[in-house]
Amino acid sequence: MPQTADDLDAVAVRTWCSLALDALGREREAIDAINVYPVADGDTGTNLYLTVESAAAAVEAVFAAHETGASAPSTADAVRAMAHGALIGARGNSGTILAQLLRGMAGVLAEEAGQDRLRRALARAAASAREAVAHPVEGTVLTVATAAAEAAGRAAGGAGADVVAQAAYEGARTALEATPGQLAVLGRAGVVDAGGRGLVAVLGALVEAVSGRAPEGAPAARVPFAVIGDCTADDPEGGPAFEVIYLLEAVDAAVERLRTRLDALGDSLVVVGGDGLWNVHVHVDDAGAAVEAGVEAGRPYRIRITHFAADRVHARPEPAQRAVVVVVPGDGLGGLCAQAGATTVLARPGEPPASGELVDAIRRAHAREVVLLPNDGDLRHTAAAAAEQARTEGVRVALIPTRAAVQGIAALAVHEPDRSFDEDVVAMTAAAGATRYAELAVAERQSWTMAGICQAGDILGLIDGDVAVIGENVPETARNVLDRMLAAGGELVTLVLGEEVPDALAATLEEHVREGYLAVDTVVYRGGHQCAPLLIGVE
Known part of the structure; x- marks a missing residue:
């Protein structure tokens, strides 16, 4: 049950996450339906929901870890978990910005004291979100966040968290209603900003978490799609072809260089995070270049690449x-x-x-x-x-x-x-x-296999899921696996090399196939981080 509190403690943070998830779950489809900026891909509500779902799961994990102990989690533990969960689970442009908003709030709520810290947290959140966006645009979730912080700042001095949260909610709702007049694409579509509407839902949940009462006033209405005209963005080509998102382990200096490079490659650039962990979001035409830029900056992982439909309709995406x-x-x-x-x-x-x-x-x-x-x-x-x-x-x-x-x-x-x-x-x-398939793996311990007993550190060659070869090194094991697979015939060998496997291995295996199987072609791909040392396909 929501609790009444003058300030945010760990239980209130947990309640806030739960209520925000419920609110976004109810409004997800409606928010998706009004998503026309920066890309009309109809997923802002879903992305915000998944971002908050990750934040809520992180907070629940903190509480679960304390269940066997004598004390409950501290506020600092809860808000840091919320921010970290949102960062690693952020989806899309709006989800990434929301993660930075929560991170900004957590920085104050975890480190500062005093009755006005929620007011200061909202101000820090709005400022840090703007800093994370390469080219801030008014009429978006950034505008709504700034208005919420400013309204909270005007609340009576010494007011409790419930009063401050209500003021922020009302300021955000008023700003949301004005977004169609600030951003042309919204005005043409007759809708409010989708990310901003999601933020209003999250702030409404905050009000309920700290006051025990649902906020007064409903989110801004939208014009039904039946009366929407052309709402194509200013770019007649419809913008870049890909959305690229990844988590990045990197130092601050490398991230600054990454921002510059990605800003030159595309648009909708948002880089959030800190303390060595970042969430990178950008729209580009060259998805590979965006990923390569991350590799040069540090270690990218959880890479998500989405191809925007070439024939999208910008008011409501026409399905391919x-x-x-x-x-x-x-x-x-x-x-x-x-x-x-x-x-x-x-x-x-x-x-x-x-x-x-x-x-x-x-x-x-x-x-x-x-x-x-x-x-x-x-x-x-x-x-x-x-x-x-x-x-x-x-x-x-x-x-x-x-x-x-x-x-x-x-x-x-x-x-x-x-x-x-x-x-x-x-x-x-x-x-x-x-296509028969195989992969090479490293044995973690001694065990029985279909090919005999393996020892920890042995190289295992698995064909169609079963261990068929046990070897001492990757090249020898790979050649044996290929010979076994090609004994049954084949026209094409596909090799997928893991991140740490040298190119020389591919050359060695290509030569082995060429010399032993004249009619068989070989193609080679790089699997990148998280891929097995070697994947093999034979068609």
Whole structure:
């Protein structure tokens, strides 16, 4: 139950996160529907929900860790967890900005004392969010956040957190109503800013968390889409083709250089975070260059690349006829698949994507028909659940049970959106099924395998999921795996190299194939961070 409090303690922070998640859950579809800026991709509500979901989960983890102890978490523990959870789970432009807003608030709430600290926290949040955006635009969530901070600042001196929060909410709501007059694309569409509306919902939850009462006044209304005219943004080409988001471990100086480089590559640049961990968001035409810039700055991971539909309609995205959603085990393959037009979901080691992430990716694809490639046998139930959920939302989904990334690459290579859906699915399924797959892994401990007993540190060659070769080094094991696979025939070998594997290995294996199997071609890709040392496909 919401609590009445003069200030935010850990329980109030937990309650705030829970109520904000509930509010965004109720308003997600409505916020998605009015999303026309900076890109009309119809996912702002979903992105904000997922960002707050990550923040709430982090706070719950802090409370769970204290359940066996004698004391409850401190306010500092709770707000820092909230900010960190939002940072690592931030989605989209608005979600990334919201993460910075929460981080700004946490910096004050965790480190300062006094009855006015909520007022100061809101001011810090608004200022830090503007600093994180390369080119702030009025009429957006930044405007709404600034108005909330200014309204909170005008609250009576010494007022409790409930009064300050109510003032911030009212200031944000008033500013939201004015956004169509500040940003032309909103005015033409007859809608308020989607990110701003989401922030109003989050501030409304704050009011309820500290006062025990839901705030007075409803969010600003919007004009129904039936009367919306042309709301194309100022860019006649519709803006860059890709949205790139990743977490980055890097020092401050490297991040400043990264900002400059990404600002030259695209737009909608937002870089949030600090203390060595950053969330980077940018819209670009060259997704690979954006990722490479992150590699030069530090260590990027959890890379998400979304291909904006080329024929999007800027008031309400007109769904493409067909799209492919593919799960990839490394950022290099993510860039490769995104360049081919697919929507990607990164599978992190030990953290397979949940069905909600796959449903989110299907929604981001904005297509009437979607082909889903899970690329992992262990994801079959998760992918099936996601496909079923998407079908209830009116999307036609075909799940091709790919068990490895190389099977997904083979399927994507024969994808032709111009032919019928059934024909396309049959061709992609056949290509995947005709691809045998293997990977190299390092044994973590002594154990029994199909190929005998392995010791910790041995190189294991797994073919179609079973250990077939045990070796002492990667090149020797890889050659043995290739020989076993090609003994049954093949026309094309696909090699996917992990981040730390030298290019020389690819050259060695290409030569091995060329000398022993004259009619077989070889293609090589870089899997990037989080990919296994070597993935092999034989078609």
